[in-house]
Amino acid sequence: RLQVIFDTDPGIDDAMALFLLARHPAIHLRAITTVFGNASLAVTTRNAQALCGLYGLPPEQVLVAAGAAGPLQAGAEREHSTHVHGEDGLGGEAQRAIDARSALHPLDPRPAYQLICDLVNAQPGQITLIAVGPMTNLAQALRHDPGIAAKVRQVIVMGGAFGIQGRSGNVTPVAEANMINDPEAADIVFGAEWPVVIVGLDVTQAVVMDEDYLAGLQGRGGAVGDFLWHATRHYQDFYHSVDGIRGIYSHDASAIAYAVVPEAFELRAGPVRVALEGIARGQTIQKLRPPGPVADAWTGCPAQQVCIAVDSARVLALFDQVF
Numbered sequence: 209r210l211q212v213i214f215d216t217d218p219g220i221d222d223a224m225a226l227f228l229l230a231r232h233p234a235i236h237l238r239a240i241t242t243v244f245g246n247a248s249l250a251v252t253t254r255n256a257q258a259l260c261g262l263y264g265l266p267p268e269q270v271l272v273a274a275g276a277a278g279p280l281q282a283g284a285e286r287e288h289s290t291h292v293h294g295e296d297g298l299g300g301e302a303q304r305a306i307d308a309r310s311a312l313h314p315l316d317p318r319p320a321y322q323l324i325c326d327l328v329n330a331q332p333g334q335i336t337l338i339a340v341g342p343m344t345n346l347a348q349a350l351r352h353d354p355g356i357a358a359k360v361r362q363v364i365v366m367g368g369a370f371g372i373q374g375r376s377g378n379v380t381p382v383a384e385a386n387m388i389n390d391p392e393a394a395d396i397v398f399g400a401e402w403p404v405v406i407v408g409l410d411v412t413q414a415v416v417m418d419e420d421y422l423a424g425l426q427g428r429g430g431a432v433g434d435f436l437w438h439a440t441r442h443y444q445d446f447y448h449s450v451d452g453i454r455g456i457y458s459h460d461a462s463a464i465a466y467a468v469v470p471e472a473f474e475l476r477a478g479p480v481r482v483a484l485e486g487i488a489r490g491q492t493i494q495k496l497r498p499p500g501p502v503a504d505a506w507t508g509c510p511a512q513q514v515c516i517a518v519d520s521a522r523v524l525a526l527f528d529q530v531f
């Protein structure tokens with residue numbers, strides 16, 4: 209089974225992704241590390257703890273550690289996405305998750321970056337990092353111990369947008385939320401010598417969970433199906449108002465889908481940088497031409513993989529397999 213550390217800012221789609229990780233037989237979830245993003249760090253961490261209870265994850269098997277409360281660069285903070293995910297980060301349903309268990313899942317005393325380094329060093333070549341929030345914790349882990357890059361099996365990132373089929377930013381015209389929340393961190397993660405697969409809006413917006421699909425989750429998996437149905441009400445209202453869709457984009461769940469059914473995705477190789485300045489701040493740019501004689505901003509960056517197409521039905525089928 210794939211040994212996974214899940215770096216997340218729950219978040220409604222994060223909650224759906226975590227359920228796949230908790231239940232899919234191909235996954236051994238070792239730890240959850242939290243980061244600011246969809247809400248403050250205090251809220252995303254509390255949500256991760258509550259979701260562990262709701263999904264029945266045992267504290268002795270799955271460690272939870274709190275990470276960064278803001279981006280690497282002081283002063284670059286942005287508003288949390290409470291208009292997308294609700295004040296409580298879970299569409300007003302956090303209390304339902306908290307109430308599912310009497311005690312909250314305990315927190316590991318280590319900061320997220322330290323827990324990531326410790327687990328990777330303890331099992332070289334084994335750990336897959338799946339990061340679906342701002343990349344701050346991963347960048348901090350690389351700064352703390354650059355040696356982990358060579359020991360991580362794979363890094364799967366939900367973030368960015370590469371203009372495929374016209375898909376660009378969802379916060380600015382060019383920047384996706386996880387990128388704009390900490391562009392410096394994302395640029396460090398994509399530039400490191402470890403294998404990264406980027407599951408961006410190009411594919412996550414191609415997988416829509418429509419109203420019938422979400423309604424079909426109700427009443428399944430004990431309290432879980434009802435929780436997900438109610439939590440997605442707020443999220444789908446937001447997407448209806450901005451993009452006119454009836455349903456929600458898969459986002460973070462598609463990163464989990466890449467981990468378990470990579471053959472459902474088509475990849476494109478090339479070094480990836482993140483714009484750090486001006487109106488393009490947070491834009492992800494993959495260089496496709498081979499390195500030429502003239503050095504540029506991508507020179508020396510390792511080739512990473514960007515998802516450019518997805519078999520949507522295969523991603524959507526995953527929830528049926530875990531309930």
Ligand code: BDR
Binds near residue numbers: 292385386
């Ligand atoms: C990403 O941003 C967050 O709001 C979601 O949880 C997802 O990780 C989508 O752009």
Ligand code: CA
Binds near residue numbers: 218219221222246340
């Ligand atoms: Ca997220």
